[in-house]
Each structure stands twice: as structure tokens, then as C-alpha cells.
Amino acid sequence: MTSEILENAIAGGRTIILRGRKVVGGTAEAEALVTRQTISGWGGVDPMTGTIIELRHELCGQCFSGKVLVFPGAKGSSGWSTIFHTARLAGTAPAAMVFTVMTTKIAMGAVAMHCPSVTDFDRDPFEVIETGDRVRVDGDAGIVEITKRK
Amino acid sequence: MKLTDQEKAMLDGAGGAAKRKAMELLIRYGEALGAERFVDTNNVTGVPGWATDFLRHYYKDRGTSYEAIFSLFDLDSDEIVEVPKMSVYSCHLQGSMDPKLWKEQGKTADALADYLQDEAGVAAHGIQVLKTCTPYLAGNVPVKGEHCAWMESSAVVFGNSVIGARINVEGRESTSSAMLTGKIPDWGLHRDEGRLGTHHIAVEVPVADVFNWGMLGYFVGDAVQENIPVLTGDVSNPSLVKHKHFGAAAASSGGIELYNIVGLTPEAASYEMAFGARKPVENLRYGRRERRQVYDTLNSVGSNADVDFVMIGCPHASIEQIWEVATLLDGRKLHSGTNLWIFTSRSVKSVADTTGYTKIIRDAGGYIMTDTCSAFGRTMPPDTKVVALDSAKQAHYLPAMMGVEAWFGTTRDCIAAATTGRWNASAP
Numbered sequence: 001m002t003s004e005i006l007e008n009a010i011a012g013g014r015t016i017i018l019r020g021r022k023v024v025g026g027t028a029e030a031e032a033l034v035t036r037q038t039i040s041g042w043g044g045v046d047p048m049t050g051t052i053i054e055l056r057h058e059l060c061g062q063c064f065s066g067k068v069l070v071f072p073g074a075k076g077s078s079g080w081s082t083i084f085h086t087a088r089l090a091g092t093a094p095a096a097m098v099f100t101v102m103t104t105k106i107a108m109g110a111v112a113m114h115c116p117s118v119t120d121f122d123r124d125p126f127e128v129i130e131t132g133d134r135v136r137v138d139g140d141a142g143i144v145e146i147t148k149r150k
Numbered sequence: 151m152k153l154t155d156q157e158k159a160m161l162d163g164a165g166g167a168a169k170r171k172a173m174e175l176l177i178r179y180g181e182a183l184g185a186e187r188f189v190d191t192n193n194v195t196g197v198p199g200w201a202t203d204f205l206r207h208y209y210k211d212r213g214t215s216y217e218a219i220f221s222l223f224d225l226d227s228d229e230i231v232e233v234p235k236m237s238v239y240s241c242h243l244q245g246s247m248d249p250k251l252w253k254e255q256g257k258t259a260d261a262l263a264d265y266l267q268d269e270a271g272v273a274a275h276g277i278q279v280l281k282t283c284t285p286y287l288a289g290n291v292p293v294k295g296e297h298c299a300w301m302e303s304s305a306v307v308f309g310n311s312v313i314g315a316r317i318n319v320e321g322r323e324s325t326s327s328a329m330l331t332g333k334i335p336d337w338g339l340h341r342d343e344g345r346l347g348t349h350h351i352a353v354e355v356p357v358a359d360v361f362n363w364g365m366l367g368y369f370v371g372d373a374v375q376e377n378i379p380v381l382t383g384d385v386s387n388p389s390l391v392k393h394k395h396f397g398a399a400a401a402s403s404g405g406i407e408l409y410n411i412v413g414l415t416p417e418a419a420s421y422e423m424a425f426g427a428r429k430p431v432e433n434l435r436y437g438r439r440e441r442r443q444v445y446d447t448l449n450s451v452g453s454n455a456d457v458d459f460v461m462i463g464c465p466h467a468s469i470e471q472i473w474e475v476a477t478l479l480d481g482r483k484l485h486s487g488t489n490l491w492i493f494t495s496r497s498v499k500s501v502a503d504t505t506g507y508t509k510i511i512r513d514a515g516g517y518i519m520t521d522t523c524s525a526f527g528r529t530m531p532p533d534t535k536v537v538a539l540d541s542a543k544q545a546h547y548l549p550a551m552m553g554v555e556a557w558f559g560t561t562r563d564c565i566a567a568a569t570t571g572r573w574n575a576s577a578p
Binding site: 021040073079081086101109110111112 | 178183306318319320324337338375447
């Protein structure tokens with residue numbers, strides 16, 4: 001079913017819509033950066049450059065600034081919100097977040113980042129969003145619109 | 151969220167502007183979580199008002215007083231508000247340098263002055279200056295069932311798992327707000343249903359020393375991420391240090407905030423008690439192969455066996471660990487090109503001073519340092535290229551943060567490297 005929706009969306013150039021729950025309000029539209037691995041804040045991210053530095057992470061060396069970060073959620077140190085809050089001040093924060101596992105770390109981080117964020121989806125976002133897709137996040141409505149890149 | 155009259159009053163400003171800002175932030179946070187109410191807490195640890203170099207520079211036009219940083223960053227406020235003394239029992243966790251051995255750590259006199267200014271602000275606001283990641287070794291030991299709001303993932307996992315306190319891993323903004331209000335969202339590990347096991351791990355190789363407890367923790371964190379593991383099998387000889395290293399590793403490779411070991415932790419007198427009515431979503435095993443994979447992962451960064459720095463004390467060393475290091479050194483000198491730094495709390499160091507361990511370690515050429523660690527304070531001896539560590543957590547973080555090679559082994563392996571300059575340990 002999911003792959004059929006995906007194929008239709010690609011063929012027709014349509015958008016796919018995911019419905020979830022508001023974490024933090026606001027809207028943003030940007031390119032998606034997708035990983036199925038959780039992200040560590042303190043010690044895992046350089047907030048001055050918005051880059052993932054954890055050596056064993058599949059996105060090591062990649063920058064999330066201005067992108068819609070699609071990932072399971074947060075892991076590691078309690079400095080998660082401090083690091084991502086600092087990233088907001090440094091201008092390197094993601095534009096929006098789409099995540100699947102709620103934790104105190106990511107909730108506090110999303111709030112401190114003022115970052116439109118949605119979770120608790122009606123469908124698995126990893127089945128429909130790929131890196132490079134255009135994604136619009138409406139935090140208040142809990143809606144994520146995906147336009148496939150190809 | 152449903153608010154009590156007392157919470158509504160704080161939100162309306164009855165307790166002053168800082169408490170109003172703190173309630174606003176906690177409500178945004180509680181709603182993000184999906185929490186329905188707050189729970190009262192009288193035990194909060196964090197890094198309130200800490201002015202990092204970046205924040206000092208970023209806010210320089212707004213003022214960098216303690217109140218300014220606390221208002222603008224901790225409370226995420228647009229305006230600077232008057233910050234009163236904290237309302238509930240509050241403690242400051244680790245910092246970025248040893249205020250006595252700052253020169254050895256390569257810090258500047260200006261950085262020290264800033265650090266001491268922060269510390270004066272902390273003390274003036276009624277916050278205990280513990281300056282450690284191990285508050286439970288320095289005067290803040292919660293009890294079973296106590297609702298706390300703590301930062302520091304390694305302390306949180308210890309409090310939940312070993313003691314049975316009720317603690318989520320909180321952030322700087324939520325703990326600073328909780329210090330003012332005595333409130334934290336009633337979510338996750340504060341609730342009975344949030345504390346039941348999700349994954350079962352059968353331990354099939356003997357896990358009895360700190361080294362093996364640390365590796366098992368690293369495996370468990372990576373395997374179950376932010377879930378709640380329940381372990382059965384060949385885990386023995388529990389001690390505070392072993393739980394400290396297990397939990398710290400599990401909270402670094404994954405996001406574990408509570409684990410249970412059947413028969414060894416207070417909420418797991420039995421397998422049934424640990425899982426309640428739940429069935430494990432996954433059954434995993436930790437055998438010889440898994441242990442070797444963890445060892446290889448933790449020793450994967452680098453190949454140079456010439457060790458120039460040995461770091462002990464992640465999380466901060468207990469007096470038992472300092473006693474062990476002093477005993478292993480026993481009149482020997484460090485290798486001429488190798489440094490040894492042991493990190494601990496000011497509280498534990500005062501016992502090491504009195505007992506004579508500080509002198510033994512200094513006479514050998516090493517240092518006992520307080521407040522920080524190499525990763526948190528971003529400090530190592532000059533020109534360090536190869537590090538030896540007895541902490542899986544530090545082995546996880548330090549190579550990525552400081553660009554060094556790292557060896558992970560037992561405390562004995564590390565002290566041998568400190569006195570010979572060579573890494574000479576092998577896989578279990």
C-alpha cells in the first residue's frame with residue numbers, strides 16, 4: 001500500500017501528506033535530510049557548523065542547517081537541548097524536525113530551538129521521505145507534506 | 151496541561167517574572183512531550199546560568215551577568231528578568247576547568263575569571279556548588295521513589311536503576327526552570343507504566359569487573375537505544391563503580407535512562423516484576439561474539455601503541471577508584487612522555503587529600519583534578535595524540551571531540567600504560 005502511494009506520488013508529481021501531532025508550532029519548508037539513526041547532541045554535533053561529528057554515525061560530516069531533519073530522535077547526553085539551542089543562536093539549526101520516538105531530550109531541544117516539529121504519525125515517515133525530497137512541516141496542524149525529488 | 155492553583159499563580163506572575171518565564175517554558179516543554187500535568191520536585195541538578203565562551207560573546211550587547219545568561223538562555227526569555235534564589239534543593243553539576251589546576255589544563259586567566267564569576271552567581275542563587283557529574287558521590291543521593299529533575303545522563307541512569315528514584319534526563323532549560331518552580335512534567339520515568347522493561351538481554355559470558363560491566367553497558371545501549379533493558383544471566387559482583395560505568399556507557403551508545411538486572415536492582419526482584427504485564431519486544435543475547443565486537447568498536451580509533459595520556463574518572467572517580475590507582479602506582483613514576491590525569495569531584499578529592507592519595511599520585515607525576523574531564527572541559531596535556539581510558543563512555547566521546555587515538559581497557563592496563571608509555575593489553 002505504502003509503496004503504491006509512493007509510486008503514484010512520484011509518477012504524478014503529487015505530494016504525500018503525513019498527519020501527526022504538534023510538538024512545536026510554526027511552519028517551514030526545506031530539503032529533507034533523512035537518517036534512521038538517532039542523533040547525539042553534546043559530543044555528536046558541532047553547533048557552530050551544524051554538522052554531525054559522531055564518528056560512527058552514518059551522517060558523520062554532513063550538515064543539517066536549514067534542512068528538515070527526519071530521524072528517530074535523540075540519544076546520549078543531557079546536553080542535547082543546550083547544543084541545539086546553541087545551534088539556533090549560531091544560525092545552524094535545522095529548519096524543522098520530523099521524528100518518531102519522543103524523549104525528554106528531543107522535546108526540550110525542539111522547544112529551545114523554536115523549531116517546527118511533528119511526531120506520532122499515521123504512517124512511517126521513513127517509508128515515504130528520502131534525503132533530497134522537498135518537505136513542508138506545519139507544526140501547529142501536525143501536517144507534513146512531501147514532494148518527491150524524482 | 152492541567153495546572154494546579156499554585157502553578158496558575160506562578161504563571162500569572164505571583165512569584166515574580168523569573169518564575170513566570172520558567173512556568174511558560176515548562177508548559178511549552180510539557181505540551182511538546184504530551185504530558186498532562188506536572189509533578190513536584192525538591193531535587194534538581196543542572197548547569198544553571200553557565201556562560202560558555204559562545205554565549206558570553208553572543209549576548210555581549212545584552213550583558214553577560216549571571217541573571218542575563220540565566221534569563222536569555224536558561225529561561226529562553228526575550229528580556230532579562232530578576233532571578234531570585236532557587237525555590238527548591240538545587241545543585242550545580244560539572245564545569246569546564248579545575249579552578250586550581252587551570253594552567254595545567256591550558257586555560258587562560260581570563261577564562262578562570264569568567265568561571266569564578268559564574269560560580270559566584272551559582273552560589274549567590276542558593277545552588278550547591280558540587281561541580282561533578284556524580285552528585286550521588288558528593289552529597290546528593292536521592293532515595294527510592296523520589297521525583298528528581300536532573301541533567302547528566304550517567305547520573306540519571308544511576309538514580310533510576312540503582313536507587314529507584316524517578317528521573318527523566320532533563321535539559322539545561324528544564325532544570326533551571328525546575329529550580330525556580332519545583333515543577334517538572336509528569337511523563338516517562340516519573341510514572342509507574344513508564345518504568346517497565348521493553349527488551350530482555352540474556353548475558354551468557356561472565357561479567358564481573360568494571361571493564362566487563364562497562365562493555366556490557368555499551369552493548370546494551372547500542373542494542374536497545376532509548377528503551378528499557380532487563381538483564382538476566384551471568385552478571386555478578388555488583389558495586390557502585392560497576393553500575394556507574396555500565397550506566398554511563400549505556401547512556402552514551404544509546405539513550406538508556408533506566409535498566410534493570412534481575413536480582414540486582416530494586417525494581418527487578420524478579421523477571422516478572424521488571425516487565426509487569428508486558429512481554430519483551432525483543433530478546434537479545436550478549437555472548438563471546440558480542441563482547442568482542444564491543445571491544446573492537448571501542449578500540450577502533452587508532453593503532454599507535456605509544457600512549458602519551460592516561461585519563462581516569464569518567465564518570466568522576468569515586469574514592470575507591472582513586473585508592474585503586476594509588477595502590478597500582480605504589481611508589482612508581484610515570485613514563486617520561488606520558489601524563490596521568492584523574493578527574494573527580496571536589497568532595498571526593500578532599501578525602502584523597504586527607505588520605506594521602508593526592509600526594510602519592512602527584513609524586514608519581516600525575517594529577518587529581520576536579521570539576522571537569524577531558525571531553526567536557528576539552529582539555530588534555532599539550533600534543534596529546536594517543537589516549538588510554540578505562541571508561542567506555544569516554545572512549546565513545548573523546549576521539550570524536552578531540553581528534554585523538556584511544557585505547558580502552560582495565561584500570562590496571564591504563565596505569566601500566568602510564569608507567570611504561572606503551573599499550574600492552576589484549577582483547578578478552
